[in-house]
Structures are given as structure tokens and as C-alpha cells.
Amino acid sequence: MRIKLLRSSTGNDPQLQALTTYLVNDFLAIDGGSIGLALSPQQMPTIRHIVITHAHSDHIASLPIFLSEVLTELKSPVTVYALPEVVSALRDFIFNDHIWPNFENIPLLAGNGSALQFRVITPGESFEIDEISLTAVRVNHVVPTVGLRVQDRRTAVIFTSDTYITDDIWEVARGTRHLKAIFVDVSYPNELESLAAAAKHLTPQTLASELLKLGQAVEVYATHIKPGSREQVRLQLGELRSPRVSVVEVGRVYEW
Ligand SMILES: [Zn+2]
Ligand SMILES: [Zn+2]
Numbered sequence: 001m002r003i004k005l006l007r008s009s010t011g012n013d014p015q016l017q018a019l020t021t022y023l024v025n026d027f028l029a030i031d032g033g034s035i036g037l038a039l040s041p042q043q044m045p046t047i048r049h050i051v052i053t054h055a056h057s058d059h060i061a062s063l064p065i066f067l068s069e070v071l072t073e074l075k076s077p078v079t080v081y082a083l084p085e086v087v088s089a090l091r092d093f094i095f096n097d098h099i100w101p102n103f104e105n106i107p108l109l110a111g112n113g114s115a116l117q118f119r120v121i122t123p124g125e126s127f128e129i130d131e132i133s134l135t136a137v138r139v140n141h142v143v144p145t146v147g148l149r150v151q152d153r154r155t156a157v158i159f160t161s162d163t164y165i166t167d168d169i170w171e172v173a174r175g176t177r178h179l180k181a182i183f184v185d186v187s188y189p190n191e192l193e194s195l196a197a198a199a200k201h202l203t204p205q206t207l208a209s210e211l212l213k214l215g216q217a218v219e220v221y222a223t224h225i226k227p228g229s230r231e232q233v234r235l236q237l238g239e240l241r242s243p244r245v246s247v248v249e250v251g252r253v254y255e256w
Helices: 063-073 084-094 168-174 190-199 204-211 227-238
Strands: 002-005 022-024 028-030 049-051 078-082 116-120 126-129 132-138 146-151 156-159 179-185 219-223 245-247 253-255
Touching: 002 179, 063 078, 063 084, 078 084, 084 116, 132 168, 146 168, 156 168, 190 204, 190 227, 204 219, 204 227, 227 245
Parallel strands: 028 049, 049 078, 078 116, 156 179, 179 219, 219 245
Antiparallel strands: 002 022, 002 253, 022 028, 126 132, 132 146, 146 156
């Protein structure tokens, strides 16, 4: 399995992360934050499936741009998988023929069907996309949000998406065989704990207590660090003295 966090900073430091999109095996995307701005026109049409963990802007920001970029290349619809609340939000507030066209009603130029189709996902029920099996798990964020377990026959990886203190995703992680890595939200430094609690994100300190629930030795990659807090969060993660905890590298292909 190959996983890459796409670039979302156009400034001098490509490691700053403002938006979230992970690519899994080049054809499946998790979240649509940077999906429409980090890839070449040739790369974009290879992505046919997109799982949206929640409707916050940093996770959907360039999904509309992506769809308009790939429209003329599509021979079958792009499928977006999300909770019912997220599908409703995307239909009502984004693809509403005001902010952006309703791609569910736009027929493909070079194929059958429409440009976009939604598939509603249910937490706890696994679903398959080609050779990949995914399980959504509700996490503790300010809007309906799921983390994801992504598995093939040999490897499992977990994405917490945006979350504060929570139990279910750690329980799933504890019981997952062949788990190689967890990509976890560590948005703010310890001194901003009250903001982190209000916005429902982890800090290095709350991550440390969450990791006690994990019960197995896997790589833990801190993601979603607010660009202005990056150095502070990196220092505080180092103070945890855990060899398995590190900051995710934007643009690196992680392969297992
Ligand atoms: Zn969020
Ligand atoms: Zn976010």
C-alpha cells in the first residue's frame, strides 16, 4: 500500500500543511483539501474515488476545482463516499449551482452517467474500493466526522481525521492486525489546549494520553499541524520521547 499526503502550501516551505488530501495507491483519495491544486492535469484523472471524512473547508476546499479539471477526461463518474450529513452539506452548500455546478446533473462528455456520484457510508460497516477495504469510525470533532481504517490483504493503516479525545478509533486500532501506521491529528501546541478542546483537535499532550489506548507498536505520524504552530508542535512531540511518533512528511510516499 502506498500513501502520500499531498502538498497544500504554495509558499517556500512545502511541509506546511493547510489542507488535507491523502492519496492511497494513486487512485483513491482521502479528503479533498488539496486534491484540485497539488496534482498535474495528467495525474488528476487517475483518481476515481474520494472519501470525505467531514465537511470542513480544509478537507473539501479544492474538490470543486478537481471535478471541473477532470470533467472532460472522465469516462465514468467520480465517486465521493461520505456520511449522509456530509453528502447533504456538499449538495446544499457547494454543488448547488450557485457556488459551483451540480456535477450530479452534468452528463459525461466521453462516457456514461454523470460526472459525480455520492455513496453514503455508515460507521462500522466496511466497504470495498477495488482491492482496498475501508471502515469508517466516528471520531470526536465539532461536526460529524469519521476516521478511517484502510486495509489490503497485507497492510492496514488508520487515519483519525480531525478529532479530540475519543475511544472508538483507538479500539479499532488496537484490534487491527497488520496495522503499520496511524496518521493522527495534532493541530495545536500544548499551550493552546483550551482552543484545541473547543475546536476538537489533539495536542502533543493529549496525543500522548490517547496513545496509551493503542496497545500496539506502530508508526504514529502527526498531521494537520497548524502552519503557525509547526515548530512548537514538533518540539513538543520530540519531548514525548517516543521513537515511533514523528511529523508526517508532506509529499513522501509511505509504502508497506
Ligand atoms: Zn475539521
Ligand atoms: Zn481539518
